[in-house]
Amino acid sequence: MTEIRIHGRGGQGNVVAAYLFAMAAFEEQRYGQAFPNFGAERRGAPVIAFVRIADSPIQRRNQVRHPAFLIIQDQALLQVPGVTDGLKPGGKILVNSSFESAELSKQLGKEVIALQATVLAKKFLGRPVPNTALLAAFFTLTEMLSQESLAAVLQKRFKGDILDKNLQLIQEGAKQVPAGLWKEKEEKSNAASA
Amino acid sequence: MQTKVGTPVNQQTSNFKTNQMMTETAIPVSNLRKKQPRFRGLESGHRACLGCAEALAARLVTESAGPDVMVANATGCLEIFTTPWPESAWRIPWVHSLFENAGAVASGMEAALKAQGKSSKVLAFGGDGGTFDIGFQALSGMLERGHNVLYVCFDNEAYMNTGIQRSSSTPHAAMTTTSPPGKERMGKRHLKKDIVSIVAAHHIPYAATTSVAYPSDIRKKVRRAMAIDGSTFLQIHCPCPLGWGHEGDKSIEVARLAVQSGLFPIIELERGGLAGAMPLRNIRPVTEYLKKQQRFKHLFTEDLRAKEELEHIQAIADHNIEVYGLRSDGSTDAFDSEGMDTVRRGGMRWA
């Protein structure tokens, strides 16, 4: 089972990102679970979303304490204490940022890939919502799930113009990062976890 | 959190003669406050969204009400974003009990102060949900008994804190999550409840509407209400960027258009009779107001029903204009001008 934590702010679509993630797993006949942790409705409020992907039914419902991956939708959140807490040793971070990956990696002491997701989103969607670009990049990096699955779930969620723009955006987002760089090696112990 | 108070004003619509002001450099807020010290009942650093008009309205109300008050606040955005434990943005005594009982809690507070011979004024704060709907009974009881309480309704026209569900204050045809448009529906079917008339029918000394687009109007009305010994009521129109679907820096502009279209008339009622109304110098068609907000975007399609709804909404606005006599006689009206606003502020640029 792979656990991912997505940090963002209200309005950046990280709960939707988590849902799309789990839906994509579903497309591939795998098991997915996604849920948010937030307070009252508010633009700009920090929001955390959790995702679990597995090959057997997922029973646990606690928050993800030891994610294998973090997706950070807003680089300013890196200043918030505790954002990277619990990341597994060797865990990786994808950040929506205009800084260099190498620089962020050095700062955080962890392996970080930066993607200018907001820039891409503004270009393709006309709005600074970075979630789908980040998902596309994440799928490329980890090869956990396919771009086709992502496109399929986008079609379930969006229609018309927004759908077309998002489909173009994810194609672009996917190209921005090295494919398979974060591909997980199969661990025997993971297969048995519930 | 230091906010540049001037920024939203600078980005207002260019319909007003503010262009010359826009080219001046911003004065630091700290300097302003030294020049014109003002009581801050609501402190900055709270958690409201960008452009939240309710936060602005609450600050204006508490500034004018002064420190000798105590507040009963209903459940809603205001109490949530001002008091994330262990912090509070309030510098006045304040209690949040439940959603439906602000009017009753305030009544109790007032009675106790009266019994003790104390003079602090009791304020009750509620959103439209807590005032028009679930808190209606308690409000009515408080008004009927004539408690010396100023009730302020921060009207953002839906249950915003729970995620934009319709209330009886939601305007006709507006989209909310429980009045979504679809094949069978064009948004909220029913009309916006005329709360100020219902309140005024309780024969209270003073009930008024106002809007965040007219901050000195808010201040004037708060001071008026504070000076009255008896029940008073203010309904403040507060755009919600998230719920209405516009950018945070457009809140004031949107609020102003609501007034200028006639959809949100600015009126005063004393003992149930109309005592004053802000005349409209330059009446705007409702479409100018509606098209600025995503919650009305379904009215701007080729659907025949959409056209019908736009006509219906225009009729509502026209009705208000007639009933309250809002049409000024054609001459430039002194009330609705930037100049008048500035004079009332004592010449300072920021409220």
Place this chain on the structure above:
Amino acid sequence: MLQALEGSQAVAQAVALCRPQVIAAYPITPQTHIVENISKLVADGKLRCEFISVESEFSAASVVLGAALAGSRTYTATASQGILLMAEVLFNIAGMRVPIVMTCANRAVSSPLSIWNDQQDSMAVRDAGWIQLYCADNQEAVDTTIQAYRIAERTELPVMVCMDGFTLTHTLEGIDIPTQKQVDAYLPPYQFSRTLEPRNPISLGTLVGPDFYSEARHSHHQAILNAQAEIVSADQDWFAMSGRKTGGLLSVEGPEQAKTAILAIGSVLGTLQAALTELPPGEPVKLIKLRSFRPFPTETVKAACKGLDNVIVLERAFSPGSGGIIGLEVLAALSELPTPPRVHNFAAGLGGRDIPLEILPKLLEVLTEPNDGRFKIIDVDLEKLPVEDR
């Protein structure tokens, strides 16, 4: 059909399949997505019903009462403050023996103000006379909602379907939504023997003196106790139709020979199951998944606990000044056994505090270091409190 859905969305679809004619809605976190999804179905003409946005939960319950008495199948949903505001009506509905189904999206109760998950809300109204069924996951929430209509209409008792707010309502996972055909085969049209009908006028809700009040209450109590059979058969018939079990009154998992059991309700059961696999305890441990809290299935609980040495009850609410609620009822039931197991009672996860897998070893510590009191909030951090408040 298996779909990836948010819990609330799935429940909304399940409700629509049951063909309610009148739905009353008042928004309260975390039930909002349920009523929003329903209103979208109505707006798109996919659900034909009277959808009434009411002015408070008190009115929501009153509206569905009126509608049910006038002959329509109904639905509403609430949580926390809402269920307390409608408490008077809940007693009224149950006492009048009206078949109504309501979802409670379990949430903590003010004060302190909290929007997060615990079960204080539904527990607070356990004496209202409703059937209360607790769902361990979103699939159970869908299936239980449909079963609830059958149980309600056969027993003439209102049914509260409880699902953990946020933890279940806002979680997206794979959920099988039955077809309209399946639900129509399972649920006949609304039937209620005592509707308000001009051709056969009756008076409902009348004043009852001391000479008959006790009899009315006795019959209500018996009706809820007897509903156990309906709850079981509803589940069995659903299994025959869908291939899925929802756990009847309760279900037991784990090694037959275990002498220790953990009894719990709601979504924490999934976490406990995962913990039993991931952090296997030193000795075998059973999991008792209680589903029906009202009626409290005394005989079934006794049968499940017979021969055990220890039963650890974990709940997400408690009665201040007394202790655990489920724990107390389990203790009472098991005291009827000739050699009752030792009952240990804990609350955790109050106000939405996350319950990690590590709760399992923490609970099992009680086997070697027994508590000095009967009840404890196991995940409280006393360091956060001044000494005099500990």
